[in-house]
Amino acid sequence: MSLKLNSSFNDSENCWEIELMGEIDINSKSVLKDELNQLNEKKQADFIFKCENLEYIDSTGLGVLISFYKNVKIGNHTVMFEKLKPSILKIFSLTGLDKIFSIR
Amino acid sequence: MSLKLNSSFNDSENCWEIELMGEIDINSKSVLKDELNQLNEKKQADFIFKCENLEYIDSTGLGVLISFYKNVKIGNHTVMFEKLKPSILKIFSLTGLDKIFSIR
Amino acid sequence: MNDVVNLSLPSKPEYVSVARLTASFVANKMGFDIEAIEDIKLAVGEACNNAVLHSGSHDTYNLEFIRNDLTLVIEIKDFGAGFNYNNYVEPKLEEPQENGLGLFIIKSLMDNVSIETGEGHGTKIIMSKIIE
């Protein structure tokens, strides 16, 4: 299974909402990277990732999120993850990402 | 994915209804074989297989169906398959099973 | 250069689905359509069934998936009893039998099939399919 993305701008909350579906891995990470950079160029804002259907992420995918986080942080925006599966939450905790990202 | 079976006797139609889900292959065929023999011992009747969620069947699975058909035929009952997926219908045609089984 | 995936599996029924999964994956990546992917999956499954059921070897057998531009070549090789292919007879479809459908299915679904076998020498079946 590969990665599917659904992005939209939420006007009332003034943030990007990105639904992540499938697997973020060595093969699909560039899809994510390109999408995030495009959105951020279009409009700088907070980012909310909806992760109900995110099945897998590896260190190359986490790397994309970390470098993106550093970009967004410069503009003082936040990056939020919603509904992470237990197995993925575990990796966020293990690698300390639960400390830099907001998770709910 | 392995094989799941749901069997029930339909009193009004006087037939066994068996839902086949997943894959009938070299590894799961004995599950099917045992179930069919048990049902047939319990009560001889027509058999209807509901195949909407049958994803795969190989020649070992077809073999189980053929030998079961011969059993059931002795008692003059019919064996019917419903909602076969195109890929499985193709194998039924290829091997001539569409001639001995009722398909709808 | 061609991409090659090699797989060696225990000669047991429960592992045959690993071969099918790998076949589906490679066929899908190459761009075969759904019908062709199902054909390839079944042909590989049948060849593995034969290696497990007939080779008489209780050890392992091998698969090689060779991705070749528009052609997928798959070799399935066991190290078992082999058989005399001259004695092989195609199934009579008017009189359905419990056995004897495997090789017929493989030959029907793949574009090209060749079998190297001999009593005591193991069996290698080479099958290929071309993207339309």
Added chain:
Amino acid sequence: MNDVVNLSLPSKPEYVSVARLTASFVANKMGFDIEAIEDIKLAVGEACNNAVLHSGSHDTYNLEFIRNDLTLVIEIKDFGAGFNYNNYVEPKLEEPQENGLGLFIIKSLMDNVSIETGEGHGTKIIMSKIIE
């Protein structure tokens, strides 16, 4: 006897998921619970990523899954550049970096991990997990 599954894959990103699928399958058949299966899948994925990204070899790498009663042993071996493991430093988790998490994740998720590597000699990583 132990069941062994062997897999050789092209050193390309798109095939890594075949390794993960195989790992999940074997772990599932052995009776690992869902959490452990996810751990194994990720650890295998990370080791494959390293073989693809760092080995510098553009050919193939190998995986061996050894099913051993209650222990699953997995060896991932490439034939590439190798590296000096003495220079390896664990990631500082307080200062998240884009790179350097792979080996840390593998060691955290598996029960036992050993690495044989040397500059110019390829890398072999052996990891195992025990069913609780």
